[in-house]
Amino acid sequence: MATDLPIGLPELVAFVGLAGLATYAVLAGADFGAGVWDLLARGPRAGAQRNAIAAAIGPVWEANHVWLIFVIVLLFTAFPPAYAALSIAFFVPFHLILAGIVLRGAGFIFRAHGAEAAAVPSMWGSAFGAASAMTPFLLGCCLGAVSTGLIRVVDGRVLSDPLTPWLEPFSLACGALGLALCAYLAAVYLTLETDGELRGDFRRRALLCWLVAGAISLGVLGLAHTQAPRLWEALVMPRAAPFLLTALVLAVISGLSLLWGHFLVARVVGAGQVILLLAGWALAQWPYLIYPDLTLHNAAAPSATLWALLVTVPPGLALVLPSLWLLFSVFKGSDSVSDHRTP
Amino acid sequence: MDDLTAARVQMEMSLGFHMIFAAAGVAVPLMMLIAEWLWLRTRDPSYERLARTWGKAGAVLFAIGAVSGTALSFELGLLWPAFMAFAGPMVGLAFALEGYAFFIEAIFLGLYLHGWHRISPFAHWLCGIPVGLGGAASAILVVSANGWMQQPVGFTLVDGRPTSIDPMAALFNPAWSAMAIHATIACYAAVGFAVAGIYAWALLHDRDPDRTAYNRRGLVIAMVVGGIAALLQPLSGDLLARRAHEVQPTKLAAMEGQFATERGAPLRIGGWPDPNTRETRYAIELPQMLSLLATHDPNGEVLGLDAFPRDQWPEPRVVHPAFQFMVGAGTAMMALAVLWALLWWRGRSDGRWAQQQRLLWALVLASPLGFLALEAGWVVTEAGRQPWVIFGVMRTSEAVTPAGGVAWSLTGFTLLYLVLIVTLIWILRQLAHGNDREPVEAAEGRLVAT
Numbered sequence: 001m002a003t004d005l006p007i008g009l010p011e012l013v014a015f016v017g018l019a020g021l022a023t024y025a026v027l028a029g030a031d032f033g034a035g036v037w038d039l040l041a042r043g044p045r046a047g048a049q050r051n052a053i054a055a056a057i058g059p060v061w062e063a064n065h066v067w068l069i070f071v072i073v074l075l076f077t078a079f080p081p082a083y084a085a086l087s088i089a090f091f092v093p094f095h096l097i098l099a100g101i102v103l104r105g106a107g108f109i110f111r112a113h114g115a116e117a118a119a120v121p122s123m124w125g126s127a128f129g130a131a132s133a134m135t136p137f138l139l140g141c142c143l144g145a146v147s148t149g150l151i152r153v154v155d156g157r158v159l160s161d162p163l164t165p166w167l168e169p170f171s172l173a174c175g176a177l178g179l180a181l182c183a184y185l186a187a188v189y190l191t192l193e194t195d196g197e198l199r200g201d202f203r204r205r206a207l208l209c210w211l212v213a214g215a216i217s218l219g220v221l222g223l224a225h226t227q228a229p230r231l232w233e234a235l236v237m238p239r240a241a242p243f244l245l246t247a248l249v250l251a252v253i254s255g256l257s258l259l260w261g262h263f264l265v266a267r268v269v270g271a272g273q274v275i276l277l278l279a280g281w282a283l284a285q286w287p288y289l290i291y292p293d294l295t296l297h298n299a300a301a302p303s304a305t306l307w308a309l310l311v312t313v314p315p316g317l318a319l320v321l322p323s324l325w326l327l328f329s330v331f332k333g334s335d336s337v338s339d340h341r342t343p
Numbered sequence: 344m345d346d347l348t349a350a351r352v353q354m355e356m357s358l359g360f361h362m363i364f365a366a367a368g369v370a371v372p373l374m375m376l377i378a379e380w381l382w383l384r385t386r387d388p389s390y391e392r393l394a395r396t397w398g399k400a401g402a403v404l405f406a407i408g409a410v411s412g413t414a415l416s417f418e419l420g421l422l423w424p425a426f427m428a429f430a431g432p433m434v435g436l437a438f439a440l441e442g443y444a445f446f447i448e449a450i451f452l453g454l455y456l457h458g459w460h461r462i463s464p465f466a467h468w469l470c471g472i473p474v475g476l477g478g479a480a481s482a483i484l485v486v487s488a489n490g491w492m493q494q495p496v497g498f499t500l501v502d503g504r505p506t507s508i509d510p511m512a513a514l515f516n517p518a519w520s521a522m523a524i525h526a527t528i529a530c531y532a533a534v535g536f537a538v539a540g541i542y543a544w545a546l547l548h549d550r551d552p553d554r555t556a557y558n559r560r561g562l563v564i565a566m567v568v569g570g571i572a573a574l575l576q577p578l579s580g581d582l583l584a585r586r587a588h589e590v591q592p593t594k595l596a597a598m599e600g601q602f603a604t605e606r607g608a609p610l611r612i613g614g615w616p617d618p619n620t621r622e623t624r625y626a627i628e629l630p631q632m633l634s635l636l637a638t639h640d641p642n643g644e645v646l647g648l649d650a651f652p653r654d655q656w657p658e659p660r661v662v663h664p665a666f667q668f669m670v671g672a673g674t675a676m677m678a679l680a681v682l683w684a685l686l687w688w689r690g691r692s693d694g695r696w697a698q699q700q701r702l703l704w705a706l707v708l709a710s711p712l713g714f715l716a717l718e719a720g721w722v723v724t725e726a727g728r729q730p731w732v733i734f735g736v737m738r739t740s741e742a743v744t745p746a747g748g749v750a751w752s753l754t755g756f757t758l759l760y761l762v763l764i765v766t767l768i769w770i771l772r773q774l775a776h777g778n779d780r781e782p783v784e785a786a787e788g789r790l791v792a793t
Contacts, residue, residue, distance in 0.1 A: 058453075058457055059453035059454070059456070059457035059458070060453055062405065062406065062409050062449040062452065062453060063446065063449040063450045063452075063453055065409060065413070065449070066409075066442065066445045066446045066449050068413065069412075069413060069416055069442050069445060070439075070442050070446075072416050072417065073416065073435060073438045073439050073441075073442050074439070076419070076420060076427050076431040076435060076438075077431050077432060077435020077436065077438065077439060078432075078435070080427055080428045080429075080430075080431030080432060080435075081428050083420050083424075083427055083428070083431060084420060084424035084425065084427050084428040084431075085424075086420070087417075087420030087421045087424045087427070087744065088424050088744055088745060088746045089746075091421060091744065091746035091748065091752075092748075094417055094420075094421055095417075095421065095752045095755065095756075097417075098413070098414045098417050098418075098756075099755065099756075099759060101410050101413050101414070102410040102411065102413075102414060102759060102763070103759075104410075105406050105407070105409060105410035106406065106407060106410060106763055106766070108406070109402060109403050109406035109407070110403070110766055110767075110770055112402075113399060113402070113403055113770055113773070113774065114770055114773065124766070157745075158745070158746075162746065162747075162748070301431065301432035301435070301508075302432060302508045304432075304508050304509060304510055305432035305433075305435060305436070305508060305510045308436050308510040308511065309435065309436065309439055312436070312439055312440060312443070316439075316440075316442075316443040316446075319443060319446075319447060320443060320446045320447065320450070323446070323447060323450045323451065323473075324446075324450060326450070326454070327450045327453055327454055330454060330458060330461055330462065331453070331457065331458075331461075
């Protein structure tokens, strides 16, 4: 059985990749979510909402985005056949994701720097918001699609329909869950970066997302049962189930914290919930990169490359993590984090 | 349009587009830092304004650079999956290191652009340094990947598959150093001349005396950066061409329009290479100069395209004109840099050089030359590597994606990038006229609904 394989170098590298993906999800995912709230800004405080969002993501979105590059580079360095196969199978959604990434970044920066009295900035603002919704949705669809078994790689050739795997109901549900979680994180984070009625706006949005994400999760699990049965079975096994159960507990704690106005707890626990969900998914997926043909072992680059990659991680992180800490402490520091209740 | 051609055009367009912003990411931080340093030293408000304006322009350019670079990291696989499956283990290390450089660049850019009011002036200036270093480092590192494509080392080919992979050898491929130097210096030359042209235009047209000092100072900083780079480029270019002769003789032959292998080969200036008649007509030929430059021996042997099978020829009608243009532009930039430096030095006390109409017009006309030369140079090295994607190992035609519909992605991305360019030009013009919006800054970390 594939799951009897020893845990080795490829797993270590995959763990680093997973950590990068989880970091991307809780940082850049929230940036995407913020864009969604920008698109959906409503009511008398719509302008203030947009300002809060712009101020929140402005200094950090480019740095947060680099985690995606990190994950992609790790994928094509350490598991090149998988990267190649995904690039072929996901030719359409990857291009759409790219369009989303480009439009999100361009939209944000063009609106921020465009002249005050022109329609052009608001057009780009809509592009920013729409792209912020489309991109995490499609990323989620692709993540789900690799578990469906609809992407086959036989004799080095990718056999999959260009549209089917990522448009399967299960994949779409994963995409919707991804989007809902991004929006949830963003709203929770924003409660800590605003005050007064604005904070209340984001609290309500977060609670709404909490409900929506919960419902979608049930849908994902149900669809997994029929469309990704191997994943479903693995999710309920002792390897992955604890992560999912803990994620569920954290989700409940996060929702209650929001309700009761403990916003810092909601933020930390909310991020923790997303990390555990991804971890549970990864453990259930293991050892497959693309079920059922590509595993961590048969798609791995030679050990020399895996080692070279791993060796760069400690010094690289030693450089990056303190710098990130500096960035976040300057812009999200203690004076902007508070725990008081809503009025 | 067949998929291979569409894929090549899409990749060329994506790379060509990204290069502009990558170059900005390398050079704008240096100029920003110089301006801010001069402000901290002299308290001249022109310098502060320059630092802030270049910072804002930089913010827009960096953002587009980041997203267009992401597009490339996907397109490597989307368009050339067979290439990436082969090369990933070898070039991955360069990209991974580049990733860390991006992190540093993006993090400190965030601090620099948004931290004017949050950190001390000197700390703010210090934050600019990692942005500049990160930008230059990422350019240098990514060139290692391209260098490997030109001179693939660090593996043994067994039955068409790479074995005994040595990623460190691949990273430190011999082509890397000369290419990295030449490509990175090009960024400073391109941005310096482009920015100098903008301020030269302003000096010619702006009647407001309050802005004269500002425009002049901007021009000086731009020309110092661009001029020094323009003077260094021919040296690094010569080194690179000699390497090309050793490692990729087909590329050098195509660059120089050299069809026949000969001793005492002439240097051809201009001319149109015809691969059907195998001659380069209408060129000005300097006898023995090519042999001298390529081999340091005026009677040295230079390999012509004739020495290679026809199906291994790059297209000389693309490579030769691109090369000639690049050298011509580079020479013009060099001459203009020297001229400007002389006039600037002589007119330092009263800045009268800034009223010399012909000099200013020359700077305006030369403004795009650096970027054009940069793009032409990449055309030379990439088109000159054809028909190979990995020189001597894998043909470009073998690497292209089997997924259909590349014509669609090409069309879509071309339109997208066109829209971006148009908007970008509009935004930069707003910035130049001071009509831009201040990016929203949170006051004391909190935004309160009014």
